[in-house]
Amino acid sequence: MTPRGFADATGERTLQVDVVVVGSGPGGSAVSRALAERGAKVLVLEEGPPKPRFRPSMPHTQRYHMQEGGLIVARGSGFMPIAAGRGVGGGSLINSAICFRTPDHVLDGWAEVLGGDARFAPAAMAPVFDELEALLGIGTTPDEVLGENNRIIIRGARALGLPGGAVRRNAPGCAGCGLCNHGCPIGGKASVDRVLLPIAAAHGAIIQGDARVTRVIVERGRAVGVEARIHDTDSLEVVGALTVRAGTVVLAAGAIGTPRLLWSSGLGDLGPVGDGLHVHPGNAVLGLCDHEVVMWRGATQGAWFEDPALPGVLPHTLSLPPGPALLMLGPSGAAAKASHELLPNLCGCVVMISDHGTGRVRATADGRADVTYTFEPNDVQRIKDGMRTTASVLMAGGAREVMAPVHGLGRYTDVDAFTAALATRDVTDFTLYASHPMSTCRMGADPSRAVIGPTGEAHRLPGLVIADASVFPTSLGVNPQLTTMAVATMIGRALPL
Ligand SMILES: Cc1cc2nc3c(=O)[nH]c(=O)nc-3n(C[C@H](O)[C@H](O)[C@H](O)COP(=O)(O)OP(=O)(O)OC[C@H]3O[C@@H](n4cnc5c(N)ncnc54)[C@H](O)[C@@H]3O)c2cc1C
Incomplete structure (x- = not known):
């Protein structure tokens, strides 16, 4: 089953859902699946194309499937390009499919940062890893x-x-x-658009591509929705505008996209938003x-x-x-x-x-x-x-x-x-390059050092949740997609609805 958006996304519209999820990579798809399975009415908004536009050409991949056209560069100790995926499926569309479980010593360290909360401890994570590995055919x-x-x-x-x-x-x-x-040309990779999003869609989630969220709406001290622009896949010409009102706003735009959106929305004061990038x-x-x-x-x-x-x-x-x-x-x-x-x-x-x-x-x-x-x-x-x-x-x-x-x-x-x-x-x-951005909206018990708490909910803004690679309290040391899916799954399963 292919995840579907609206039949016609042009024009202006306002929608009311239980949960709006921004971004459809490993984090966004996992949290959407978990929430939709629990019966929530979920809308996923994704900036990139609704369906893969794979072609084995770097300019083509950058245009359709890399955030900001593959031109994100970190300044500092030299110039370091940072790659991040784009499209329904996010980074999983163009990543190398490597899947490591989070090392135990890393998860033990997280429990300390979470003030002794052991929800991501190795024993708690193991069944989620087992489940995801079976679903995604990891071997x-x-x-x-x-x-x-x-x-x-x-x-x-x-x-x-x-x-x-x-x-x-x-x-x-x-x-x-x-x-x-450049994207698997034969569908041999179990990217999240082929596995997790179809499960969410089977439970009623709407997955809308070509939809860039421009602002988180805050009213009376609570996140209550988002504004998005719908664009043409090829020309990027804006063809529609969407206002979504939701009981919960989940950001899963990745470790670059989530803090970028929070700062664009004037919400850089929700704690160390965007800091601590690994x-x-x-x-x-x-x-x-x-x-x-x-x-x-x-x-x-x-x-x-x-x-x-x-x-x-x-x-x-x-x-x-x-x-x-x-x-x-x-x-x-x-x-x-x-x-x-x-x-x-x-x-x-x-x-x-x-x-x-x-x-x-x-x-x-x-x-x-x-x-x-x-x-x-x-x-x-x-x-x-x-x-x-x-x-x-x-x-x-x-x-x-x-x-x-x-x-x-x-x-x-x-x-x-x-x-x-x-x-x-x-x-x-060195010829620098990185493709594992993380830890820019960290999870932690102390609101002065973390943007979200152990449940994924923002310390300083009710109604806002984050569920992507930006929440890792530390660097992982292993390729991040499986950890991202597991953490987002656990956040989606425990959120109050
Ligand atoms: C080339 C490459 C190879 C990699 N290889 C591996 C690997 O083999 N194994 C591994 O574990 N990891 C790998 N990674 C890293 C892995 O893909 C990421 O860690 C993972 O995708 C992070 O998931 P995420 O959900 O946090 O963010 P992402 O996958 O980046 O998803 C975020 C999504 O949000 C969308 N978005 C951003 N801003 C907005 C907005 N304002 N409105 C709407 N949508 C928005 C983006 O388009 C994107 O689709 C690789 C990454 C790249 C780029």
Whole structure:
């Protein structure tokens, strides 16, 4: 069943529902499902297209399926693009389908921030993870779709005795075409538009795409609804206006979109709104093999490993199409020809860390995100340490040389020489990129340090609830979509209706 919006969304209209949910990513879809299953009349408003517009082209993906056209950049320690998905399904449409449960030690830390409230403790979360994993068909990536890029990491980690292997993913129909980040062309990924939203719709939820919420309406000290503009999918021309009045307003516009909307609505004073941004920053190591790898074939980001000596560092496969891979290699002009020849034999691995560095999200006058992020020196060192181990893994797995998207670094056949060269570079030499924004409207017991309490309800504005990756009290250290779904499910199940 495909989730449906209004038959005709043009013109002006006013609607009354029990709950309006802003955003339809992992958070918005999970909370909508939970609330609709309980009998609430739910309306989901989503800025991006109602149906996927997948095409394996970066400009096309940016236009339709990335917030702000893929141009969100954090200033601070250099310029760091931050990717966030857009469309009915949010980030799950274009993500790599990696699914990790939240580590127990992270959830134990949350219980402390929540003043001893154990609702997200490991034992309470386990049944929700079991349920979501079954629904989304989450399982270990099968060997036949892994491809050589992933296999190099698996072989290398095994040779060095490091834990890891094929990643668990919500892609039960994966054919290994490597196109996840442009949307699955064969419907093999169990993105939330294919699983959670249809359940919500079967329980009466209306899911309206092409609807950008511009303001949260507050009356007599309570959130009572939202205003939205309906636009044409292609031209973005505004064709309708919607005023929704609701008993509960749930924001699930993501860790960039939720604080952006609150600041645009003049609600930046609801606590530390937009502060404490974490992004799981990192870098990557590329390996050059004697044999053909073709890193853009095989399950997207299908392998991982960890080094017990480096807690909070999570290396996993880098799967890049040829264009971005060439950009990462860097050279232009005559040197570019050499890069083309390297391309088929490259393998790659991302090094992602659980960050202590933080940033903040505000809104510009025209409603775009204004983002800053500052690295902590120790985080940069942890990335470098992870890159050293990753270089060793790639060499043990079959690479002859290693390199990295770090300004002026060069190519190395020896990991010690690679590490020594890396030690002389700082974060401004890194090619920065992040796609895991979180923690910008944190959950916590103390209203001076958190925007929402353990139930998801705003400390300072009755009627307002938040249920997306912005609520995490800390950085996770693992890819966030499954945690986002689980937390939003639990918020939706416990909300007073
Ligand atoms: C390229 C990429 C690869 C990734 N790979 C993985 C992976 O393999 N595994 C993993 O766990 N995580 C991955 N992630 C991260 C993961 O997708 C996100 O953590 C997750 O989607 C966050 O869910 P969310 O509901 O908080 O926000 P989102 O998924 O960002 O959803 C928010 C939704 O709200 C909509 N919205 C925003 N503002 C408004 C507004 N004003 N009005 C109406 N709608 C609005 C947006 O269009 C969007 O659809 C990846 C992300 C990207 C971009």
